[in-house]
Amino acid sequence: MRLDKCIADHSAYSRKEVKELLRRGSVRVNGAPEQDPGRQVDPEGDEIMLAGVILPTALHRTYMLNKPKGCISSTRTGKTKTVVEFLPPELRKGIFPAGRLDVDTEGMLLLTNDGDLAHRILSPRRHIPKYYLVQLAKPVVEKTVETFENGVVLEDGTRCLPARVAALPGVENTALVELHEGKFHQVKRMFAAVENHVEQLLRVQMGGLPIDVKLGKGDYLLLLHKDIERLFKTPDFSEVLRFCACFFCSYWINE
Template sequence: MRLVKLLANLGYGSRKEMQQAIRNGWVTDREGNRLKADTKTAHEDILFDDEPLDPAQGVVILLNKPLGYTCSTKDQGRLVYDLLPDRYRMRKPALSTIGRLDKETSGALLFTDDGTFLHKVISPKSEVPKVYDVTLDRPLTGDEAALFASGEMMLESEVKPLKPAELEVLGENKARLTLHEGRYHQVRRMFAATGNHVTDLSRTRVGRLGVDGLDEGGWKILSEEDKVLIFSA
């Protein structure tokens, strides 16, 4: 891929702007040599304004989503994309969230521009476990774990029972819930079906990949080893 197109696709600017950036000498190799528009250089050896290029197509990003941010670009207000560098919103192919967390849910949120990887994560066949820490309005009754694990629980307006889910009691009104599917507002609806109300909800892990070490609003590009953790039980 030509250097101008590569830089534009990574969101650094328009093709015209990238042509000017190359002429200005802002694009170099690791030895500081200025690159020309037709120079063939390995992606990992290209610097833009003395910084390594963002990863090429196939990037996967983990964000520790704060409360108050939404995942849809059609919504008003604060968007999860606002927490990433501006150029990430201009990438081609575009970055998409892998599933969603609603405005009142925090924690582990994945982005990618790799459609195949996205569908692998969300596919029901993959059964990628997603772990949530839950705070409830009222104490647990003690019946929830058996109900959630039964594989027979039905949610209102649904025609198919939920897959078995594991509940770990953390306190009188606190629990950790592991799901193996992703239905609309599933955690909140499950507890609502038991007569309780979720007051605080955070997704702590996707597979074995967690947000440990990431500050709220912090993000990182996943390594190949990190990606493997997503599909590990």
């Protein structure tokens, strides 16, 4: 495949813009500068860099984003920043969020161009568990634990699937929630049904894949095949609770 076509196919740049990048010396192939748009490359085997950033040329790409508050889980650009806009322009082509987080919810969100993977992640039949760290107005009591385990009935009469909740050890009014479905504003509505209020919400894990604790807010990383496989494994709830206690016990203290 021609180099200019390969870059255009895997980025937001047009063929004309790619030729300008080549002319300016902004492109490297396998570590060496390249200015010939007709250079033949193998998208699966050659490493192409644009301005020092490796261009992912594999057919499918999936990123983990540490979503901050104030942005929307959408591909439509407008007044409010979208989650896709945290990727540089050359990586955005064909990318969309696999699921959503509310505008005021933080944490782990997957961005992908793989429709089949997104379907597997979101399919109700798979029931991939999702884990949320929640800061609450009041402590979690035993009655709340029992209600979640039996399936919370929301204000509109909808019964949720059984869920798990546990207080984070040593942290006041903070809990870990495990869900197996994704209704609109579900965590907030579930706690409202037990006369509590969600003040902060952070998704920390999907299936057996936790958020990378080194990711700052708005940062992202490219997932490997082994990472994606972990999405479809179910961890022990106590392990996720320990993970949160180790890395997120002071997450909101300085806010």
